[in-house]
Every structure is written in structure tokens, then in C-alpha cells.
Amino acid sequence: xxxxxxxxxxxxxxxxxxxxxxxxxxxxxxxxxxxxxxxxxxxxxxxxxxxxxxxxxxxxxxxxxxxxxxxxxxxxxxxxxxxxxxxxxxxxxxxxxxxxxxxxxxxxxxxxxxxxxxxxxxxxxxxxxxxxxxxxxxxxxxxxxxxxxxxxxxxxxxxxxxxxxxxxxxxxxxxxxxxxxxxxxxxxxxxxxxxxxxxxxxxxxxxxxxxxxxxxxxxxxxxxxxxxxxxxxxxxxxxxx
Amino acid sequence: xxxxxxxxxxxxxxxxxxxxxxxxxxxxxxxxxxxxxxxxxxxxxxxxxxxxxxxxxxxxxxxxxxxxxxxxxxxxxxxxxxxxxxxxxxxxxxxxxxxxxxxxxxxxxxxxxxxxxxxxxxxxxxxxxxxxxxxxxxxxxxxxxxxxxxxxxxxxxxxxxxxxxxxxxxxxxxxxxxxxxxxxx
Numbered sequence: 144x145x146x147x148x149x150x151x152x153x154x155x156x157x158x159x160x161x162x163x164x165x166x167x168x169x170x171x172x173x174x175x176x177x178x179x180x181x182x183x184x185x186x187x188x189x190x191x192x193x194x195x196x197x198x199x200x201x202x203x204x205x206x207x208x209x210x211x212x213x214x215x216x217x218x219x220x221x222x223x224x225x226x227x228x229x230x231x232x233x234x235x236x237x238x239x240x241x242x243x244x245x246x247x248x249x250x251x252x253x254x255x256x257x258x259x260x261x262x263x264x265x266x267x268x269x270x271x272x273x274x275x276x277x278x279x280x281x282x283x284x285x286x287x288x289x290x291x292x293x294x295x296x297x298x299x300x301x302x303x304x305x306x307x308x309x310x311x312x313x314x315x316x317x318x319x320x321x322x323x324x325x326x327x328x329x330x331x332x333x334x335x336x337x338x339x340x341x342x343x344x345x346x347x348x349x350x351x352x353x354x355x356x357x358x359x360x361x362x363x364x365x366x367x368x369x370x371x372x373x374x375x376x377x378x379x380x381x382x383x384x
Numbered sequence: 385x386x387x388x389x390x391x392x393x394x395x396x397x398x399x400x401x402x403x404x405x406x407x408x409x410x411x412x413x414x415x416x417x418x419x420x421x422x423x424x425x426x427x428x429x430x431x432x433x434x435x436x437x438x439x440x441x442x443x444x445x446x447x448x449x450x451x452x453x454x455x456x457x458x459x460x461x462x463x464x465x466x467x468x469x470x471x472x473x474x475x476x477x478x479x480x481x482x483x484x485x486x487x488x489x490x491x492x493x494x495x496x497x498x499x500x501x502x503x504x505x506x507x508x509x510x511x512x513x514x515x516x517x518x519x520x521x522x523x524x525x526x527x528x529x530x531x532x533x534x535x536x537x538x539x540x541x542x543x544x545x546x547x548x549x550x551x552x553x554x555x556x557x558x559x560x561x562x563x564x565x566x567x568x569x
Contacts, residue, residue: 173506196465245398
């Protein structure tokens with residue numbers, strides 16, 4: 144049979160801006176000089192947008208998903224398990240997709256030359272992890288709970304404790320960089336990064352859920368954080384289209 | 385959907401700890417391109433803490449991805465993904481090749497282009513743009529470029545440095561009077 148290349152691709156659903164941060168959000172001062180003022184140009188999805196770097200590029204090391212075992216000793220702080228599923232908008236699991244995380248240590252200090260917060264570095268904690276999702280779309284990290292830290296955005300500005308997440312998903316347009324927060328953080332009402340998202344329910348999707356079933360006795364508290372990437376406009380391999 | 389949040393300033397020990405600038409391995413097919421990307425803010429100041437990610441087809445126009453069903457095999461000496469953090473000058477450098485033409489939404493194939501994602505502190509969501517090659521005759525029939533107002537198309541063109549053949553310059557202006565065209569995908 145002669146293979147037929149179908150030029151039409153099945154695109155991805157468009158993003159609802161209500162559920163996303165405003166790009167220009169004056170309370171977060173750095174957005175002022177770093178946000179486009181002209182409207183973005185709508186492009187139909189082509190092969191360029193429905194493909195993407197989905198396989199990762201470096202093999203995963205043994206301690207890549209356990210941030211407490213990357214050095215000779217154990218890091219200080221509250222040991223936690225962070226796990227969840229990566230799904231598309233139709234709740235289909237996204238398998239074998241790369242999840243990268245990074246975070247501050249328990250004192251609220253990043254392993255980064257430009258972080259000059261006067262809190263101690265921890266020689267046993269770098270704060271970077273990588274994992275691939277399994278057949279159910281699940282990832283799992285062991286780490287320590289990051290501390291809140293000050294930033295100079297406004298007077299007495301503090302970031303709620305958070306873990307940065309980066310995901311590719313199956314396509315260029317499913318790329319997501321976000322932050323996971325912890326339930327009940329008293330800093331939420333004051334944080335312009337969190338509050339840049341208009342819709343309250345969308346903001347709440349960034350807050351992990353404490354989970355007793357994930358919590359391991361005599362060992363670590365467990366938090367669940369599911370991540371939903373953009374869904375398809377249709378089913379890519381349907382026969383009857 | 386999970387909302388986006390900024391990548392922040394402190395990703396260097398994670399996302400770009402192993403920079404991916406060498407996309408063309410030894411023996412990669414195609415015209416070598418040393419691509420210098422510079423990122424600027426609204427006032428024209430270089431942004432020293434941005435991430436630039438590239439995604440492109442190989443020289444034959446094939447993406448290394450299961451949804452690219454074109455017959456040819458992807459070039460094993462080429463990696464279509466690149467990721468670099470910018471330096472103090474706002475610059476990052478990729479060693480790649482000029483991609484081939486890939487299928488578009490009409491019978492015409494798209495002009496050679498590199499898909500770009502920009503992330504930085506102060507950006508609550510990433511931005512998508514495309515890099516085209518200024519001298520490419522196919523630009524005139526590219527469906528995506530045709531959707532861009534004519535007076536802004538030049539913001540999507542990489543230009544070859546006359547003093548250094550093979551070196552191409554591309555500037556990303558997040559805002560300001562030279563604002564780059566960004567795409568709503």
C-alpha cells in the first residue's frame with residue numbers, strides 16, 4: 144500500500160486566557176519591560192506545532208528523582224514526597240514525558256550564584272530533579288520542603304514556598320513551566336506571581352494536596368500534584384475522519 | 385489546564401545545567417548555521433537570565449517525532465532540540481543546520497524555520513516565535529509569514545553576518561518599538 148501523507152494535522156485546543164496569568168501584570172514589576180504590547184498572531188497548527196522535543200535528552204540518573212540522595216549526607220529540612228499524574232485535558236495520562244523540577248532549600252536559598260538571600264546554603268542539597276512519567280502518567284520525587292524567601296519586588300515581598308516544574312508533553316504547544324505551591328500558605332494573598340492568574344479555581348490548581356496515603360510512616364509527608372497539559376482538538380489516530 | 389508561572393531567575397542549576405547548544409553533531413547533513421540569539425527588554429537592555437529553546441526539522445524537513453509521518457528517516461547526527469540560557473550580554477549561541485521545508489496547511493511546504501520558545505523572569509508565560517532565514521526564496525510563499533503584517537515580518541528574520549559567513553544573528557525584543565512577532569499557538 145502506498146503511504147499517504149495527510150497534510151492536515153490535528154491541532155491542540157486553544158488556551159483559555161482566564162485560566163492563565165496576565166503577561167503584563169504591574170504588581171509583578173519585572174513584567175513591565177518584558178511583556179509584548181502588540182497582539183500575538185494566531186497561527187493554525189502545523190507539523191511544527193504538533194511535534195516537539197518529547198523524549199528528553201539526557202538519560203535519567205538513579206538519584207535524579209530523589210533530591211535527598213544527591214550528596215554525601217542528607218539535606219536539612221522536612222522530607223517530603225511529591226507525586227502526581229501528568230494528564231491531558233481529556234484526562235488521558237501522558238506517558239514517558241520528562242518532568243524537571245528545581246527549588247530552594249529548607250532555608251529558602253537557591254543553589255545559584257545570583258541568590259543573595261542571607262540564608263544558609265546546604266552542602267547536601269542542590270535542589271534539581273528529573274523524572275519520566277510511567278504508564279499511568281505518574282511521576283514521583285523525594286525532596287525537602289522548600290522555604291519561603293524574600294524578593295525585592297515590593298516592600299516586604301516574600302514568595303510562598305514553591306517547587307518549579309518544567310514539562311514538555313508531546314508537542315511544542317504543550318510546553319509548560321509552572322510552580323507548585325503548598326496548601327494553606329499564608330503568603331498567597333500577597334504574592335503577585337500567584338495572583339497574576341485571574342481565575343481563582345485556576346490558581347488553586349497550582350496548590351498541591353496533602354495526602355495521607357502518600358505519606359510514609361516514620362519517614363515523609365506526601366503531597367499530590369496533578370498537572371494537566373493542553374488536549375487535542377480531536378483524536379489523532381481516529382480512522383473515520 | 386495547569387496555569388503557567390514564571391521560570392524565575394534561578395533555573396541555571398537545573399534547566400540549563402547541561403546546555404544544549406550543539407544540535408548538529410559531526411556529520412550532520414545540511415548547511416551549518418551558527419545561530420546567535422540575543423534577547424532584549426522593552427528599553428533595549430539585554431536580558432541576561434532568559435532561556436531560549438529551539439525545535440526544528442533536520443535538513444530534509446523531517447521532525448524526529450512520531451507524528452511526522454513523512455517517509456524519510458530523521459538524520460541521526462542531528463538533534464532538533466536546543467536549549468541555552470542567555471549570558472550577561474543577552475546572548476546565546478546554537479550550532480545547528482538550516483532546516484528543510486516541512487509540510488504546512490496547504491500544498492505548499494513551509495519555508496525553512498526554527499520554532500522558538502522564550503522563557504525568563506518577568507515572563508509569567510513563555511512566548512513562541514519563529515526564526516526564518518533572510519535570504520530564503522521560500523519566505524515569499526510561507527503561510528505563517530503571510531499572516532504577519534508586512535512591516536513586522538523582518539522581526540522574524542535571522543541575518544547572516546557579512547563578516548562571519550555561517551554566523552546568523554537573530555534578535556528577540558520582548559517589547560518596545562522593535563518588538564518581535566510572537567505567535568498565539
